[in-house]
Amino acid sequence: xxxxxxxxxxxxxxxxxxxxxxxxxxxxxxxxxxxxxxxxxxxxxxxxxxxxxxxxxxxxxxxxxxxxxxxxxxxxxxxxxxxxxxxxxxxxxxxxxxxxxxxxxxxxxxxxxxxxxxxxxxxxxxxxxxxxxxxxxxxxxxxxxxxxxxxxxxxxxxxxxxxxxxxxxxxxxxxxxxxxxxxxxxxxxxxxxxxxxxxxxxxxxxxxxxxxxxxxxxxxxxxxxxxxxxxxxxx
Amino acid sequence: xxxxxxxxxxxxxxxxxxxxxxxxxxxxxxxxxxxxxxxxxxxxxxxxxxxxxxxxxxxxxxxxxxxxxxxxxxxxxxxxxxxxxxxxxxxxxxxxxxxxxxxxxxxxxxxxxxxxxxxxxxxxxxxxxxxxxxxxxxxxxxxxxxxxxxxxxxxxxxxxxxxxxxxxxxxxxxxxxxxxxxxxxxxxxxxxxxxxxxxxxxxxxxxxxxxxxxxxxxxxxxxxxxxxxxxxxxxxxxxxxxxxxxxxxxxxxx
Numbered sequence: 001x002x003x004x005x006x007x008x009x010x011x012x013x014x015x016x017x018x019x020x021x022x023x024x025x026x027x028x029x030x031x032x033x034x035x036x037x038x039x040x041x042x043x044x045x046x047x048x049x050x051x052x053x054x055x056x057x058x059x060x061x062x063x064x065x066x067x068x069x070x071x072x073x074x075x076x077x078x079x080x081x082x083x084x085x086x087x088x089x090x091x092x093x094x095x096x097x098x099x100x101x102x103x104x105x106x107x108x109x110x111x112x113x114x115x116x117x118x119x120x121x122x123x124x125x126x127x128x129x130x131x132x133x134x135x136x137x138x139x140x141x142x143x144x145x146x147x148x149x150x151x152x153x154x155x156x157x158x159x160x161x162x163x164x165x166x167x168x169x170x171x172x173x174x175x176x177x178x179x180x181x182x183x184x185x186x187x188x189x190x191x192x193x194x195x196x197x198x199x200x201x202x203x204x205x206x207x208x209x210x211x212x213x214x215x216x217x218x219x220x221x222x223x224x225x226x227x228x229x230x231x232x233x234x235x
Numbered sequence: 236x237x238x239x240x241x242x243x244x245x246x247x248x249x250x251x252x253x254x255x256x257x258x259x260x261x262x263x264x265x266x267x268x269x270x271x272x273x274x275x276x277x278x279x280x281x282x283x284x285x286x287x288x289x290x291x292x293x294x295x296x297x298x299x300x301x302x303x304x305x306x307x308x309x310x311x312x313x314x315x316x317x318x319x320x321x322x323x324x325x326x327x328x329x330x331x332x333x334x335x336x337x338x339x340x341x342x343x344x345x346x347x348x349x350x351x352x353x354x355x356x357x358x359x360x361x362x363x364x365x366x367x368x369x370x371x372x373x374x375x376x377x378x379x380x381x382x383x384x385x386x387x388x389x390x391x392x393x394x395x396x397x398x399x400x401x402x403x404x405x406x407x408x409x410x411x412x413x414x415x416x417x418x419x420x421x422x423x424x425x426x427x428x429x430x431x432x433x434x435x436x437x438x439x440x441x442x443x444x445x446x447x448x449x450x451x452x453x454x455x456x457x458x459x460x461x462x463x464x465x466x467x468x469x470x471x472x473x474x475x476x477x478x479x480x481x482x483x484x485x486x487x488x489x
Contacts, residue, residue: 132336133332138326232339233382
């Protein structure tokens with residue numbers, strides 16, 4: 001028990017003194033996840049908005065697949081990207097495996113269905129209310145998509161935050177395609193895994209505390225966005 | 236005070252020119268096996284307010300949507316001064332729905348959005364938005380989120396938005412059914428004003444008093460058919476059909 005308390009004390013010390021190795025890992029994690037979420041948002045908004053508005057054969061099936069992929073296990077997303085970018089894979093020539101870029105791609109695969117499915121749901125709910133009015137105003141399908149995305153902006157923000165929460169906390173995808181290389185592809189989650197197995201509880205714990213704090217911050221932001229939306233009757 | 240018979244007067248030199256007559260030929264709309272609209276032949280040629288009345292489920296709202304092109308008829312056709320309902324014709328029309336549909340944006344942005352959909356440049360939108368809000372008495376609320384307005388204000392905004400498009404034909408589906416008398420009066424004034432500017436107004440209402448105040452001619456629908464269509468004066472003085480008589484006397488039309 002004293003070992004544990006000692007580890008905890010050293011963990012807090014690492015955070016308070018902004019230990020360089022901890023900060024390096026933290027910055028890479030956030031950089032990778034933010035980039036992935038930015039790309040996944042663009043893709044998710046477009047896919048979700050289009051699925052809500054356009055009518056085409058296979059639309060229902062596509063929506064169902066997108067929703068199902070929300071629960072895609074990170075290791076599977078990692079494996080898929082690994083196979084694509086490994087030396088024998090179709091994109092092997094790009095030599096992207098074990099780089100932050102590969103990690104971003106894996107997290108895009110993981111997060112796009114989450115943002116896409118939540119966007120589709122938000123747009124579909126709005127469309128039920130707006131459809132006749134917008135068609136009466138003479139809106140084209142693409143104009144309807146743009147209108148729905150903007151009017152669903154608060155729900156889209158919550159979708160993005162949910163996606164970020166998922167990306168920053170996952171370990172499977174970045175571990176497989178990144179390889180947890182020190183100073184190159186080591187993120188908070190992969191570092192926690194490694195340091196724990198090495199017995200370096202202090203660093204693992206420090207990273208765990210930072211990760212938890214991030215999760216709380218994302219959640220607080222979610223609640224804030226929802227409050228703001230209901231204040232303007234925009235929810 | 237405006238009255239339904241005051242003469243047409245151009246506003247800022249703009250007088251709407253509705254494509255008249257509106258001809259409905261053998262119009263049928265079936266939902267499943269039920270014929271919601273069951274063979275309507277009708278000609279509307281007055282430039283004044285036409286009111287569509289009838290009990291619930293008579294097909295009033297569906298008829299309005301068919302005319303506006305929101306839904307397509309199962310059979311039959313609609314002609315506007317001899318032309319079919321096409322995209323160009325729909326762009327000369329606007330509609331106000333029973334429940335106000337407002338975007339999750341400011342009051343001004345709601346009008347501006349509609350104008351943008353009609354392809355107006357950003358610069359020319361601002362003036363039209365200002366005019367529309369003034370017309371609806373909402374200029375002080377320009378930057379208010381539209382959905383926190385009262386029910387009456389919301390419907391006034393919907394009407395102002397529709398009028399800002401400078402339509403030739405304006406459809407309204409029971410626009411005042413959930414509004415108080417003051418809000419209803421405000422809407423009716425706007426409608427009479429629209430009529431004076433030459434806009435062909437076609438209004439569905441349950442409110443007999445409102446029909447008396449506004450209508451030039453009345454179409455009485457029952458079970459998807461036109462039971463009668465005549466000038467308001469004679470319709471209210473001596474309705475020809477049993478159904479209309481019962482409806483006007485406050486009886487229940489089944």
